[in-house]
Amino acid sequence: MFRGDIQGLRAVAVLLVALDHAAIEPFHGGFVGVDVFFVISGFLITSLLLAEAVREGRISLIGFYARRARRILPAATVVTLATIAASVFFLSGVDALGAIEDAVWATFFAANIKFASDGTDYFQNEAAPSPLQHYWSLAVEEQFYLVWPLLVLMLCLLVRRTRRRRERPGRGRHAARASDPPAPGAGVTGAAVVLLTVVVVASFAWSVVDTRHDAVPAYFSPLTRAWELGLGALTACLVPALRRLPRLVLGVVSWLGLAGVLVAALTYDPGTLFPGYAAALPVVGTAFLLAGGLVPAPWGPQRLLSVPPMRAVGDWSYSFYLWHWPALIIAGALWGPVSGWSGLVVLGGALAVSAASYQLIENPVRRMRILSARPARGLVLYPAVVVLMLPLMAGAQTVVEKINTTDGDWITTSNFGRHRGDPKPDFSSDPDVALVEASVLAARNGAEIPRGLSPAPLAADQLKPEVGACEYYPGFLDKLCPRGDLSADRTLVLVGDSHARQWIPALDVLAEKYGYKAYYLVRVGCPGADVTPELKVGGPSTSCERFQDWAVDKVEQLEPDVTIVGSESSSNRGYVDDHGDLVDDPDQTLAMFEDGMERSVARLGAHSGRVVYIGDPPATDFQVSVCLSKRDASLRGCMATRDPRSMEMTAAAKAGALRAGADYVDPTKWFCVEDSCPAVIGHFVPRRDLAHITVEYARHLTSALDRELSLRRGAEPARAP
Structure with missing residues (x-):
């Protein structure tokens, strides 16, 4: 009816x-x-x-x-x-x-x-x-x-x-009457x-x-x-x-x-x-x-x-x-x-x-x-x-891929769209920083988007740093997966969230190069700082607290020569205080993040020969890989700016880490020149979203990270400015 x-x-x-x-x-x-x-x-x-x-x-x-x-x-x-x-x-x-x-x-x-x-x-x-x-x-x-x-x-x-079983002969009282069939x-x-x-x-x-x-x-x-x-x-x-x-x-x-x-x-x-x-x-x-x-x-x-x-x-x-x-x-x-x-x-x-x-x-x-x-x-x-x-x-799909074909030359310190008569810029002596500076100039000079981008903008988010059998999210595994030089007598540990994990492509190379057995204790969504984040939907991430404590316990067992800490600094999520209450006031969360990083470095440093905090590359105000895949995309139009909040959070984490005795690596210079962050650096697309590095660009930064971390025996670590 x-x-x-x-x-x-x-x-x-x-x-x-x-x-x-x-x-x-x-x-x-x-x-x-x-x-x-x-x-x-x-x-x-x-x-x-x-x-x-x-x-x-x-x-x-x-x-x-x-x-x-x-x-x-x-x-x-x-x-x-x-x-x-x-x-x-x-x-x-x-x-x-x-x-x-x-x-x-x-x-x-x-x-x-x-x-x-x-x-x-x-x-x-x-x-x-x-x-x-x-x-x-x-x-x-x-x-x-x-x-x-x-x-x-x-x-x-x-x-x-x-x-049928009830209607068998001999079960007359259960049998249906012929005058009233069900x-x-x-x-x-x-x-x-x-x-x-x-x-x-x-x-x-x-x-x-x-x-x-x-x-x-x-x-x-x-x-x-x-x-x-x-x-x-x-x-x-x-x-x-x-x-x-x-x-x-x-x-x-x-x-x-x-x-x-x-x-x-x-x-x-x-x-x-x-x-x-x-x-x-x-x-x-x-x-x-x-x-x-x-x-x-x-x-x-x-x-x-x-x-x-x-x-x-x-x-x-x-x-x-x-x-x-x-x-x-x-x-x-x-x-x-x-x-x-x-x-x-x-x-x-x-x-x-x-x-x-x-x-x-x-x-x-x-x-x-x-x-x-x-x-x-x-x-x-x-x-x-x-x-x-x-x-x-x-x-x-074929139509989309055809639309996204580009034909420009790769950007270098000698090819950045310079106009005739322009003076040659005074690029940095650091080749990785100089390439960023040239890429900013190329965008401002109207250079074409290079061909053969790595990764292609359409595939920028497909490849993520591989952690093997030790994928600690969403489940929880009490196991270790050693990497690098498995016969080495020195140990390197990476602790933190996906913003620590993004450096694995470079750290894999450096661990092999300098003789470290490497362990990556990373869980996406779980900061390297000792804070409890609010989940994207409903409630505190108590499993994150358990993972942070577990990571410290493992560091205590391993007694690594070097412990590297990374942590997201671009999230607008709040943190949960000791009483279980959500704190989302910007000033309060800034202070909680700073104190949390100090606690984390202190706990890890008690069992490590040395602790290094790698600051988070500044988040951008829009997703550059998406911008590059638009019909009217250009290097100039896809030039991003730094997100102010992410810079504040990184500065707070740096202060806390330095107070606890950590060394500090600032990656900002590998991504931006002052407030200008190019969508393409050389022929690399540096980010797969607003805040994460592409695997290809992280691998490109191996030599730059090598100079900052000073992992070879007897090297003097770089000090924070």
């Missing part, structure tokens, strides 16, 4: 999501609209499955998946193709290639797996949002429906087998209730645990979201019992449910630990609304949800969900951040396109007789989409 209030509830869900994505206050918790969709989907799909199971005693898997294909694939495929075309022509090459990769994952309904991986990769934290990022929820639904119909079919078979699938609903109760409880418990452990992958996981679809399914199973409740009770329950959804949308924000316990408010609220609409009270919210405008938006909700996010991302890339009135304008345009999409794509394909007459034909849509998408994605 059609329910207009469910269409209205779909409208509420998609509008909450869209308003949140467009940064329109006060709907900063509008992401809970996705959870509302999950519950609705579980309710409706299970209602259809149970009706078929009870009526027929079985379900048609071919029919089910064919209906899903006709419902989901047409609009999703058109939006994906349109988004890829817009990305190729309007986004940077880096972002366009990312969107193409995401489209492949989305084609196989695995986008949530891809985005969970990206989210847990600390190196990806500065990447722009994918225009197809919202496809993660579609993937979660389809993964659930890959399993749930199979379980319902198994329940049908189990019930049928149980009934429905073929009678008993399936009861079995489904038991199964769904187990699924809901287990999945919710896992959601709470996994969200506390690592909220980013938990957000995208089908295991943490299964209970949301399952609760909708359980509500569908309980419809006969719910219908018997007094209308007064159902009316009150409905208002409570709507209040739960709206309170979550208005009070939650991106810092809310989600899904976990927090998801219960909108999820249970949606289940209440679905139950209350079975026998709606005249004064219930169902009348508001069923008004024609809400029902119309509900009809368009699937298309609107698909179109609104890429529209916001593309508009933001073209015209700057979208929010407020500009966000409403973009959403209005997306809604108009969605209405057309519903009328011209969704409905015609779903009702196409050639597909609906024989369900097996609908299944052909799955391989057809794959056959269509993969060659088109390969073609789009």
